[in-house]
C-alpha cells in the first residue's frame with residue numbers, strides 16, 4: 001500500500017513525492033546503518049515521518065510563523081539528526097511554505113552523516129549541510145542575513161546552555177543584526193511530561209531572564225509544551241513539543 005504522510009491537511013504533491021523517496025531510502029539503508037527500528041520498519045518509517053509532519057504544523061501554527069516573520073528566512077540546526085528526523089521532513093515543509101532555510105544537520109556518527117548527505121541528493125530534496133561532529137565541537141558557518149534561528153532535537157537531550165553555548169563555536173561571531181529570535185524545539189512524549197518539569201531539568205531560564213551562553217547573551221521569552229489535540233488523527237502517535245524562545249541581545253558577553 002502507498003505510504004501516506006498527511007496529518008489533518010493535504011500535502012502538496014511534490015512534498016508527498018520527496019517524503020516517499022526519503023522513506024524508501026530509510027528502509028533501503030536501515031539494515032546497514034540502523035536508522036529506525038527493524039521491527040515492522042515500513043510502518044515505523046511511515047509513522048515517524050507522519051509524526052514529524054504533524055509536529056511541524058503544530059510548531060508552525062503556535063510559534064514558527066511568528067518566528068520566521070515576513071522575511072521568511074531561517075537558519076536551522078538539527079542536533080543529533082540520525083536518519084534525518086525531523087530535519088529532512090521539516091525542511092521539505094518549510095520549502096512548501098516558501099521559507100528560505102539554510103540548514104545544518106549535526107550528526108557525529110559517520111555512517112549516519114553519509115546517509116544524510118545521500119538523501120540530500122534525492123530529486124526535490126531540500127538543500128542543507130551536514131556537520132559530522134557533536135554540537136559545540138566544530139564550526140559551521142557564520143550566521144549572516146537570517147533573521148531567525150531554529151534548533152530541532154528529537155531523541156537527543158542537551159541542556160539549554162549546551163545548545164545556545166554551541167552557537168558561538170559553530171558560528172564564530174554573532175549575527176550582525178541583534179534581536180534575532182531563536183526557537184529551540186525538542187520532541188517529547190505526549191504524556192508524563194510537564195512544561196515546568198522540562199524547563200527545570202533542561203535549565204530553561206524563565207521568561208524575561210537575561211543569560212549568557214558561550215560569550216553570546218540572550219533574553220528568554222519563556223517556554224511551553226505543545227501537545228496534539230486528542231481529536232487530531234495523529235494523537236496516538238503524535239509528539240509533544242517543548243518549545244523555548246530566546247532573543248539574541250546586542251551587547252557581547
Ligand SMILES: C[S@@+](CC[C@H](N)C(=O)[O-])C[C@H]1O[C@@H](n2cnc3c(N)ncnc32)[C@H](O)[C@@H]1O
Pocket residue numbers: 079080081082083084085086106107108109112133134135153154155156
Ligand atoms: C537517538 S538518535 C536520534 C536520531 C534522530 N533525531 C531521530 O529521532 O530519529 C540520537 C543521535 O544523536 C547523535 N548525537 C549524540 N550526541 C550528540 C551531540 N552532542 N551532538 C550532536 N549529535 C549527537 C547520535 O549520534 C545519534 O545519531
